C-alpha cells in the first residue's frame with residue numbers, strides 16, 4: 001500500500017475532492033484526520049473511507065481560515081498519531097467567474113483570491129511547523145487551469161490559481177532542505193463533481209449566462225482538451241495518493257497538470 005503508516009490530514013475533507021481522496025488514501029493504508037465545515041459531509045466522507053478500508057478515521061469541524069483553530073487541531077493530531085505526514089487542502093467555495101471586469105465588483109474579485117490564498121497559507125503554516133520538527137512530510141495544494149488560461153471572466157480565478165501555484169513553488173523551496181515536500185495539482189473542471197461541488201452552482205450560472213445548459217457547457221469544455229473529455233474525481237485522488245507517497249520522494253515544487261490536455265506544458 002502506498003500510504004501504509006502515514007498520517008494524513010485533509011482540510012475540506014467532506015468535499016468532493018477531499019472525500020474522493022480520503023477514500024483512496026484509506027485504501028492505501030493512511031490513518032485519516034478529516035477536517036471541514038459541515039459535520040454531515042464529514043461523516044459521509046468518513047463512512048466511505050471506512051468502507052474503503054480505513055480502520056481509523058477522525059473527523060473535526062474546523063474553520064480552515066482560522067489559524068488558531070487549525071494550529072490547535074494539527075498539534076492535537078501530531079500528539080495523538082505521533083506525526084503528520086501528509087496535509088492536503090481541498091477547501092473550496094463558490095465565487096464569481098464568467099463576468100467581464102466592468103461587471104465584477106472588487107469584493108467579488110477578491111473573494112476567491114483572498115479566500116483560497118488565506119486557507120492554503122493557514123493550513124500549510126500549521127502543517128509546516130509540525131513537519132519541520134519531524135524533518136519530513138508532504139503538503140498538497142489544489143490549483144485550477146485559470147493559473148495559465150486567458151480570457152474574459154477569469155480574473156479572480158486566475159489571480160487565485162496563479163497565486164496558489166506561486167505560493168506552493170516558493171514554499172517547496174523553503175521547506176525542501178528540511179525534507180518537506182510541496183506538490184500542487186491543477187485539475188480541469190471535474191465532470192463527476194458538479195453534483196457535490198460548489199462548481200455545480202458556479203458552472204450552472206456561467207452556462208445560463210451563455211444561454212445553454214450545464215451539460216452542453218461541460219461538453220464544450222471537454223471538447224477543448226486533447227483527450228476530448230474532462231478529468232474525474234478518482235483520477236485526481238489517485239494522483240494525490242502517489243504524490244503523497246514515498247514513491248514520489250524526489251517530487252517537490254511541481255505543478256501537476258491534470259487537465260486532460262486543456263493545457264500543455
Ligand SMILES: NC(=O)c1ccc[n+]([C@@H]2O[C@H](COP(=O)([O-])OP(=O)(O)OC[C@H]3O[C@@H](n4cnc5c(N)ncnc54)[C@H](OP(=O)(O)O)[C@@H]3O)[C@@H](O)[C@H]2O)c1
Nearest residue numbers: 012014015016017037038063064090091092189190197198
Ligand atoms: N471540482 C472541480 O472541478 C475542481 C477543479 C479544479 C480545482 N478544484 C479545486 O479543488 C478544491 C476543492 O474543490 P471541490 O470541488 O472538492 O469543492 P467542494 O466539493 O465544494 O468541497 C469543498 C469543501 O470545502 C469546505 N469548506 C469551505 N470553506 C471552508 C472553511 N472555511 N473551512 C473548512 N472547510 C471549508 C466545504 O464545506 P461545506 O461542506 O460546508 O460547503 C466543502 O466540504 C478547490 O480548491 C477547487 O478550486 C476543483
